[in-house]
Amino acid sequence: MTLVRSNDPERRRAALADPVARYERMYEIRRFEDRVNDLFARGAIHGTTHLCAGQEALDVSLALELRPTDTVSATYRGHGIALALGMTVHSVLAEIMGKADGCTGGVGGSMHLSDPDVGLLPTFAIVGAGLPVAAGAALAYQTRGEDHVAVCVFGDGAANIGAFHEALNLAAVWKLPVVFVCDNNVYAEYSRIDLTTPLSDLHRRAGSYDIPGVPVDGMDVTATRAVLAEAVARARAGEGPTLVEAKTYRFAGHSRADQATYRPAGELERWRERDPLTLARAELLAAGAASEDDLTALEKAVGEDLDAVADAVAALPDPEPAAMFRNVWAAA
Amino acid sequence: MARMRVRQAIAAALADAMREDGSVLLFGEDVAAAEGPFKTSEGLLAEFGPLRVRDTPISEMGFVGAAVGAAAVGMRPVVEIMFMEFLGVALDQLVTEAAKFRYLSNGRVSVPLVVRASIGSGLGFGTQHSQTLENWLTATPGLKVAVPSDAQTAYGLLRAAIRDPDPVAILEPRALYAERGECVTGEEGIVPLGTARVVREGDAVTVVALGQTVRAAVSAAERLGTGVEVIDLSTLVPWDRDTVLASVARTGRLVVVEESPSSGGWGSEVVSAVTAAAFRALQAPPFRITAPDVPVPYNRGLEARFSPSVDEVEYQLKTYLDTGEVPDPWWRREGVAA
Ligand SMILES: Cc1ncc(C[n+]2csc(CCOP(=O)(O)OP(=O)(O)O)c2C)c(N)n1
Numbered sequence: 173m174t175l176v177r178s179n180d181p182e183r184r185r186a187a188l189a190d191p192v193a194r195y196e197r198m199y200e201i202r203r204f205e206d207r208v209n210d211l212f213a214r215g216a217i218h219g220t221t222h223l224c225a226g227q228e229a230l231d232v233s234l235a236l237e238l239r240p241t242d243t244v245s246a247t248y249r250g251h252g253i254a255l256a257l258g259m260t261v262h263s264v265l266a267e268i269m270g271k272a273d274g275c276t277g278g279v280g281g282s283m284h285l286s287d288p289d290v291g292l293l294p295t296f297a298i299v300g301a302g303l304p305v306a307a308g309a310a311l312a313y314q315t316r317g318e319d320h321v322a323v324c325v326f327g328d329g330a331a332n333i334g335a336f337h338e339a340l341n342l343a344a345v346w347k348l349p350v351v352f353v354c355d356n357n358v359y360a361e362y363s364r365i366d367l368t369t370p371l372s373d374l375h376r377r378a379g380s381y382d383i384p385g386v387p388v389d390g391m392d393v394t395a396t397r398a399v400l401a402e403a404v405a406r407a408r409a410g411e412g413p414t415l416v417e418a419k420t421y422r423f424a425g426h427s428r429a430d431q432a433t434y435r436p437a438g439e440l441e442r443w444r445e446r447d448p449l450t451l452a453r454a455e456l457l458a459a460g461a462a463s464e465d466d467l468t469a470l471e472k473a474v475g476e477d478l479d480a481v482a483d484a485v486a487a488l489p490d491p492e493p494a495a496m497f498r499n500v501w502a503a504a
Numbered sequence: 505m506a507r508m509r510v511r512q513a514i515a516a517a518l519a520d521a522m523r524e525d526g527s528v529l530l531f532g533e534d535v536a537a538a539e540g541p542f543k544t545s546e547g548l549l550a551e552f553g554p555l556r557v558r559d560t561p562i563s564e565m566g567f568v569g570a571a572v573g574a575a576a577v578g579m580r581p582v583v584e585i586m587f588m589e590f591l592g593v594a595l596d597q598l599v600t601e602a603a604k605f606r607y608l609s610n611g612r613v614s615v616p617l618v619v620r621a622s623i624g625s626g627l628g629f630g631t632q633h634s635q636t637l638e639n640w641l642t643a644t645p646g647l648k649v650a651v652p653s654d655a656q657t658a659y660g661l662l663r664a665a666i667r668d669p670d671p672v673a674i675l676e677p678r679a680l681y682a683e684r685g686e687c688v689t690g691e692e693g694i695v696p697l698g699t700a701r702v703v704r705e706g707d708a709v710t711v712v713a714l715g716q717t718v719r720a721a722v723s724a725a726e727r728l729g730t731g732v733e734v735i736d737l738s739t740l741v742p743w744d745r746d747t748v749l750a751s752v753a754r755t756g757r758l759v760v761v762e763e764s765p766s767s768g769g770w771g772s773e774v775v776s777a778v779t780a781a782a783f784r785a786l787q788a789p790p791f792r793i794t795a796p797d798v799p800v801p802y803n804r805g806l807e808a809r810f811s812p813s814v815d816e817v818e819y820q821l822k823t824y825l826d827t828g829e830v831p832d833p834w835w836r837r838e839g840v841a842a
Contacts, residue, residue, distance in 0.1 A: 279802050333593065493809055493840050496796070
C-alpha cells in the first residue's frame with residue numbers, strides 16, 4: 173500500500189525522510205492535481221481551483237525541512253503544500269469537494285486548506301496577505317524564546333504588493349525567524365512577470381532589507397531542499413529572515429478556466445524538459461535508490477490508491493446547514 | 505436597444521465613455537491584454553491603446569492611489585478591483601483620501617474617480633472571494649456607491665459614474681456578468697445615480713432589493729401574483745428616498761432584501777428612514793430579509809442557502825402578508841441557529 177491511503181498525517185510526513193517516499197509524494201501531488209482538474213471539468217466540484225503541477229519539488233522540500241511545530245502560510249495554490257506537509261488525501265480532496273469530512277468541514281474549499289497539526293495556517297486567497305502573518309508567527313516564537321520557524325510561500329506577483337515590503341522590512345529590523353519563499357512561476361494570472369515587475373530576479377529585493385536573498389532551481393528537489401535547509405537553520409539560530417526565490421514554472425493555467433493561451437510558443441515544452449518529477453526520478457535511478465521497475469510499480473500503485481480514495485470521498489455526505497454557523501466564534 | 509451580457513454592457517459603457525472623453529482611463533489587473541478577468545474590457549486596449557488601458561501589477565494600494573492622483577489633476581480614471589475583497593488593501597486611498605479631497609480643499613479639488621469591483625456569492629469562490637461588502641463603503645461621506653442588477657443598469661450607472669465629479673464605487677454582482685438582457689446604449693441608456701427603479705408594480709407590499717437580490721425578489725413576486733411591488737434601489741449612496749417613500753405610502757408595507765450578513769446592512773438604513781418619515785403609513789412592521797451573520801460558506805448547497813433564495817423570499821413575503829407579523833429567517837425556523 174502507498175502512503176496515499178494513510179490517514180495518519182504524522183506517518184505521511186515522517187516518511188519523507190526516505191528519498192523514494194519523497195518521489196512518491198511528488199507523484200501523488202501531480203496525480204492529485206490531475207484528478208482535481210478532471211473533477212472540475214466534470215462539474216463534480218464548483219467554484220475555482222489553482223493547480224500547482226510543476227511546483228512539487230518546492231512543496232516537498234518545505235515539508236522536509238520543517239517540523240510540524242513550525243508554521244506555514246501558503247497561497248490558494250496550496251494543494252501540494254497541504255499534501256506535502258502530511259495532510260491526508262482524504263481530508264484535502266474532501267475539502268475541495270465541499271464535503272463535511274474536509275479539513276474545514278466543507279466551508280473553505282480549494283483556496284482555503286488548513287491543519288494546525290501539520291503547521292498549516294488557513295491558506296490565503298488575498299495576494300500577499302500571508303507575508304505579514306508569517307512575520308507575526310515568527311514574532312511569537314522569538315518572544316517566547318522558541319526555536320520554531322515560520323515560512324511564507326507566495327508568488328512572484330505578490331512581490332509587488334505593499335504587504336511584501338512591509339513584512340520583509342519588519343522581519344529584517346526585528347530579526348524574526350521567518351523564511352520568505354517566493355515561488356517565481358513566471359506568471360501572475362495572465363501577466364508575465366516582466367510586464368509588471370522591473371526585475372525578474374526577485375531575490376535581489378532582499379538587498380533593500382539587508383537580508384540574504386537566495387535564488388534556487390525550484391524544479392530540483394535536492395537543490396531546493398539545500399537552500400531551504402540553510403534558510404531555516406539561520407532562522408532557528410536567531411539570525412533572522414531570508415528571502416528564497418525558487419525558479420519554477422506553472423504547468424497549468426492560473427485557475428480552472430484559464431487555458432494559458434498567452435504563453436509564448438515552446439515555453440511550456442522547454443520547462444517540461446525540467447519537470448521536477450522527471451528530475452527527481454532520474455536522480456533516484458542514478459543513485460540506485462530504486463529501479464525503473466520499482467518506480468513504475470510505485471506510480472501505478474499511487475494512481476490506483478488515489479482513485480480509490482477519490483471515489484470514497486465523492487460518496488461522502490455534504491455538510492448540514494448548521495455547518496455554516498459553526499466556528500464563527502469560539503464555542504461558548 | 506440590443507441584447508447583451510452584463511459584462512458586454514460594462515465594456516460598452518467604458519468604450520462609449522472613452523470615445524466621448526479623452527480623459528477617461530482604465531486600469532487594473534489583466535484588464536488590457538487579457539481584456540479583463542471577467543471579460544469586462546473586451547476590445548478596449550485595441551481601440552484606445554496602452555496609455556489609456558493599462559495592466560497593473562498586483563498593487564491595489566498603488567494603482568487605486570495612482571487613480572486618485574490622476575483624477576485630482578483632471579483625468580477620469582476607472583479602476584477595476586477584480587474581487588471587492590482586494591479593495592481592503594487600498595481602502596485608505598478610496599475612503600480616506602479620494603472621498604475627502606473635495607472637503608479638504610474647500611471644494612477646489614475634485615476626484616472624478618470610478619472604482620469598479622465585483623461582489624457577491626453564488627459562484628463557489630469561497631469566503632475570501634464571495635462577500636458583498638457594500639457596507640465597507642456606505643458609511644463614507646464623499647463617496648457614492650451604486651450596484652447594477654442587469655445589463656441596462658450596468659451600462660447606465662457606469663456611464664453616470666464616469667461623468668460624476670465625485671468618487672463613485674460601482675459594485676458589480678459577479679454572478680450576473682454572464683446574464684443577458686436588453687440594453688439601450690448612448691445618452692438614453694444612462695441611469696442617473698441616486699434614482700431607484702420600480703421593476704414591478706404592486707399595492708400590497710414594497711420590496712426594496714439591490715443587485716443580485718432583485719432577481720430573487722422579482723421571481724418571488726411573480727410566484728405570489730399581484731400585490732408585490734419590487735424596487736431596484738440601484739444606488740446606495742445617495743439612495744432614492746422619494747421613490748421608496750412614495751411606494752410605501754401606497755402599499756403600507758416595506759421589506760428589504762439584502763445579500764449581506766444581517767448586521768450592519770444598508771437595509772437598516774432604509775427601514776429606519778422609512779419608519780421615521782412614514783410611520784403612520786405603515787400597516788405592519790417593516791423588516792429585512794438578509795443572509796445570516798456568517799462568512800460565505802464554500803459548499804454548493806450551503807452557499808445557495810446563504811444568500812436569500814427565491815423560496816425564502818417567497819415564504820417570508822407570503823407569511824408577512826398573511827399574518828402582518830415578521831417571520832423568522834430560515835435558520836431560526838429550522839432551529840439551526842439563533
Ligand atoms: C490583493 C489581491 N489582488 C488580486 C488578487 C487576484 N489574484 C489572485 S491570484 C493572482 C496572481 C498571483 O500571482 P502570483 O503571486 O505570481 O502567484 P501564482 O498564482 O503565480 O502562484 C491575482 C492577481 C488577489 N487574490 N488578491
